[in-house]
Amino acid sequence: MDKKGLIVVLSGFSGAGKGTIMKHLLQAYPGEFHLSISATTRAPRQGEEDGREYFFRTREEFDTMIENHELLEYATFNGNSYGTPRSYVEQLVNEGKDVILEIEIQGALQVKKIYPEALLLFVMPPTADDLKDRLVGRGTETEDVIAQRLAISAKESQFMTGYDYLVVNDDLEQSVLNVHSIISSEHFKTARNVETINTIQNELKKFERR
Ligand code: 5GP
Numbered sequence: 050m051d052k053k054g055l056i057v058v059l060s061g062f063s064g065a066g067k068g069t070i071m072k073h074l075l076q077a078y079p080g081e082f083h084l085s086i087s088a089t090t091r092a093p094r095q096g097e098e099d100g101r102e103y104f105f106r107t108r109e110e111f112d113t114m115i116e117n118h119e120l121l122e123y124a125t126f127n128g129n130s131y132g133t134p135r136s137y138v139e140q141l142v143n144e145g146k147d148v149i150l151e152i153e154i155q156g157a158l159q160v161k162k163i164y165p166e167a168l169l170l171f172v173m174p175p176t177a178d179d180l181k182d183r184l185v186g187r188g189t190e191t192e193d194v195i196a197q198r199l200a201i202s203a204k205e206s207q208f209m210t211g212y213d214y215l216v217v218n219d220d221l222e223q224s225v226l227n228v229h230s231i232i233s234s235e236h237f238k239t240a241r242n243v244e245t246i247n248t249i250q251n252e253l254k255k256f257e258r259r
Pocket of ligand 1: 124132156
């Protein structure tokens with residue numbers, strides 16, 4: 050099989066459970082995937098640490114990263130900037146490792162433009178009301194922010210067909226299995242195994258009959 054790693058983009062409405070799926074995926078399959086850590090101008094939430102959930106940066110620092118082309122993609126979400134540091138992703142993919150970017154839709158579509166071979170997954174809850182219940186239940190955001198995030202989700206839903214796969218997050222463990230099998234299957238696509246195909250074609254030449 051060809052050795053290049055995959056760029057996997059995982060998006061979904063705020064509160065759809067993509068963060069939890071990611072956490073469980075990394076735990077269930079240790080060493081199999083690498084998570085890209087984004088830079089953001091958003092303030093840390095309680096319990097979040099710089100360099101673990103995000104690289105928390107000032108607006109000036111973030112702008113400098115943009116100017117220096119250090120970000121693979123970046124976008125504004127609810128008044129804050131978020132971006133994917135380029136070098137980490139490129140290095141891992143070249144080493145044959147799969148990297149997961151947990152990012153919102155504008156960024157995901159930028160990634161697809163730069164890397165058409167990227168694999169885009171979208172996570173949604175079973176219903177819109179489930180989404181609201183989960184955001185309220187999380188208890189990390191004010192009512193205002195929740196209303197803003199739901200309104201953003203309504204807009205984002207227009208772009209879901211730009212993704213390759215849909216994961217309906219009803220049961221967490223099943224969603225983790227689904228994400229894992231989608232990524233695994235992707236490696237077997239003929240389009241991702243051109244080198245392997247060329248090799249066997251060349252090897253088989255010795256059996257050709259004239
Ligand atoms: P939160 O503030 O809830 O951590 O994240 C808000 C949104 O920003 C989520 O949809 C999250 O996936 C997205 N996000 C996180 N990092 C990045 C990034 O590097 N680029 C983009 N485009 N979106 C990101």
